[in-house]
Amino acid sequence: MRVGIxxxxxxxxxxxxxxxxxxxxxxxxxxxxxxTSDILTRGTVHADNENCLPVKVFSGHMFELKDRxxxxxxxxxxxxxxxxxACPKFLGLPDLARSLDPDLPDVLAPVMxxxxxxxxxVKDWYRTARALGASRxxxxxxxxxxxxxxxxxxxxxxAHVDTGDMKIGVAGHxxxxxxxxxxxxxxxxxxxxxxxxxxxxxxxxxxARYHANTLSRKIFWSFESRLxxxxxxxxxSRSVAGILFVTSxxxxxxxxxxxxxxDQLGREGSVPxxxxxxxxxxxxxxxxxxxxxxxxxxxxxxxxxxxxxGAAVRAGGGPR
Amino acid sequence: xxxxxxxxxxxxxxxxxxxxxxxxxxxxxxPFSENTVRIGAALAPEFACxxxxxxxxxxxxxxxxxxxxxxxxxxxxxxxxxxxxxIQRRILEREGVEFRMLVLEPITTSLRAFYNSxxxxxxxxxxxxPALFRELKQALxxxxxxxxxxxxxxxxxxxxxVPGAVDAALAEARGMMxxxxxxxxxxxxxxxxxxxxxxxxxxxxxSHLKIGIVGEIFVVLEPFFNFDIERWLGRRGxxxxxxxxxxxxxxxxxxxxxxxxxxxxxAAAARPFLNxxxxxxxxxxxxxxxxxxxxxxxxxxxLLPFTCMPEVIAKGILGRVSSExxxxxxxxxxxxxxxxAGVETRLEALMDLAWSNRRAKERSAExxxxx
Numbered sequence: 001m002r003v004g005i006x007x008x009x010x011x012x013x014x015x016x017x018x019x020x021x022x023x024x025x026x027x028x029x030x031x032x033x034x035x036t037s038d039i040l041t042r043g044t045v046h047a048d049n050e051n052c053l054p055v056k057v058f059s060g061h062m063f064e065l066k067d068r069x070x071x072x073x074x075x076x077x078x079x080x081x082x083x084x085x086a087c088p089k090f091l092g093l094p095d096l097a098r099s100l101d102p103d104l105p106d107v108l109a110p111v112m113x114x115x116x117x118x119x120x121x122v123k124d125w126y127r128t129a130r131a132l133g134a135s136r137x138x139x140x141x142x143x144x145x146x147x148x149x150x151x152x153x154x155x156x157x158x159a160h161v162d163t164g165d166m167k168i169g170v171a172g173h174x175x176x177x178x179x180x181x182x183x184x185x186x187x188x189x190x191x192x193x194x195x196x197x198x199x200x201x202x203x204x205x206x207x208a209r210y211h212a213n214t215l216s217r218k219i220f221w222s223f224e225s226r227l228x229x230x231x232x233x234x235x236x237s238r239s240v241a242g243i244l245f246v247t248s249x250x251x252x253x254x255x256x257x258x259x260x261x262x263d264q265l266g267r268e269g270s271v272p273x274x275x276x277x278x279x280x281x282x283x284x285x286x287x288x289x290x291x292x293x294x295x296x297x298x299x300x301x302x303x304x305x306x307x308x309x310g311a312a313v314r315a316g317g318g319p320r
Numbered sequence: 321x322x323x324x325x326x327x328x329x330x331x332x333x334x335x336x337x338x339x340x341x342x343x344x345x346x347x348x349x350x351p352f353s354e355n356t357v358r359i360g361a362a363l364a365p366e367f368a369c370x371x372x373x374x375x376x377x378x379x380x381x382x383x384x385x386x387x388x389x390x391x392x393x394x395x396x397x398x399x400x401x402x403x404x405x406x407i408q409r410r411i412l413e414r415e416g417v418e419f420r421m422l423v424l425e426p427i428t429t430s431l432r433a434f435y436n437s438x439x440x441x442x443x444x445x446x447x448x449x450p451a452l453f454r455e456l457k458q459a460l461x462x463x464x465x466x467x468x469x470x471x472x473x474x475x476x477x478x479x480x481x482v483p484g485a486v487d488a489a490l491a492e493a494r495g496m497m498x499x500x501x502x503x504x505x506x507x508x509x510x511x512x513x514x515x516x517x518x519x520x521x522x523x524x525x526x527s528h529l530k531i532g533i534v535g536e537i538f539v540v541l542e543p544f545f546n547f548d549i550e551r552w553l554g555r556r557g558x559x560x561x562x563x564x565x566x567x568x569x570x571x572x573x574x575x576x577x578x579x580x581x582x583x584x585x586x587a588a589a590a591r592p593f594l595n596x597x598x599x600x601x602x603x604x605x606x607x608x609x610x611x612x613x614x615x616x617x618x619x620x621x622x623l624l625p626f627t628c629m630p631e632v633i634a635k636g637i638l639g640r641v642s643s644e645x646x647x648x649x650x651x652x653x654x655x656x657x658x659x660x661a662g663v664e665t666r667l668e669a670l671m672d673l674a675w676s677n678r679r680a681k682e683r684s685a686e687x688x689x690x691x
Binding site (some may be wrong): 046047048050051052076078084085086087088089091092094096099100109170216217219220221249250251252253254255256258259260263307 | 365367368369386397398399400402403405406407410411414443456588593594595596597598599600602626627628629630632633635636637639640653
């Protein structure tokens, strides 16, 4: 039996944990290849046209699995933090995957509700493991391993490598930012311009949570809460020269959090913030032009500030 | 403190009732217009959904009319609705509008938060706790009555003998309800009002389509945004049923006194297609469509604001429900640029499809008899 995992959406968050779970069970796993234009086009054609870009990418990856695997693993991630929800798209993702095309492999959809009590969702993974033919013992071992990995994953933050003199905060969903095709190689482009890109997973969750709690109304989406906290952390500690808010077309939580951050950063007086919206038609030239302009502006204003001797802080939300 | 509450379907009727009950000073929110939407769309974030933009425009208008306290509802997700209040507050503050925003948290978030925000509106001097409870219960009963009248009118409109008779009767029936305040008055007025609707002459022998309406509550309930779809379908001889109503949404314990199927049975109906709640009205849209398919409806119209997160998921899943049950489902996504002609053309096509399905079914039934 071969189980496939689409390399999209929350695979970029929890992929390693899921892979290890499957390996412990001794199941052969097939992960779809990195996103290509073909995959993206197929997803755009088959998924509903109103879906956000990542869901279209996910749909394309589901079609990659067709005829190659017997089952597809699409965990239903309900929440990532206590008292929050994942985006509704994640809540309905397995059902959406089943509705895409009748010829697609069957979907395994164990629930992952990290913010809730384990007793409510862990048995789902145990049942999945048993359904894949594991013995009771190895199923239990795999589930324990999964929980340990998830706990470790929560405490980690990614270490960054300096590739330039200036740090740029890239605030966006990991599945957009870490997917070179979807983000049009955004991170590499920033590195090529002698700057160091920092992403949301470079900041500890606890720090992000601390800053997110200072907002006047709690953000109830798990990832967006972390993202907003990270941006506030960057902006308040001045650890980055500028922030790129990367969102995708029709991203629901992104539309709200983008407006919120723009307003909040504008009130606090912060480093410059630029919003980049990705969609399946996004072209490299447009992205590169804006990126160059943004980084040039940061460099120029940095130099100008040192000339007049100080005040690297500017009021206002910066350019959009 | 001059209150204002955003508009949504029958909500305006019940706000008027509450204002009389608790002696509130409130400003009637102007009905939605092109201008409302233009104001809202100019201020709101680009990808925010239509209800946010429309309500924002509504707030700006009502503050111009003299309101200083904007009452709105909170929420805890995962639908974007729960974060509206914060975004709208920040946008209005940025625009220099002077107001105070009072957010009524839903009971499911926190009973204490709900009670405290309610007490800011209705202080203890105006109503003691038992009185508050009693009055709210009666207001809820009245709300249910209004929604039930709507439901009956929708079922009759396609069959009326004299065009416009149902709407005239509905207006009269609502008038009877508006004056009722105590439990007994409400009970009696509801009987009388329903009798008034029953008195409308209908032609039950006329062959007609049965069409269900599901979708996001705001666009389903607000005639300005759905181009008065209930009446439009009714005028063309369709019997219409709507799965969403305000009283179903706020009725305690997930009972749906108007729709008639409680939360659990809706979830059970949706289970083969959608196995988890996805916020907003997503699960209800899928569940109600399955229920309508079982009840032999001819078509379902699914209304959603453009980019609505739960309903976009539901839209993808409804495609599968439709192909497995043979029930035509038309998803109409609505935003500030949707035009009446486009919606009506698609609805006409849906009705033609439903009629031809019906005739094909009848033909095959006849052939079955011959064999």
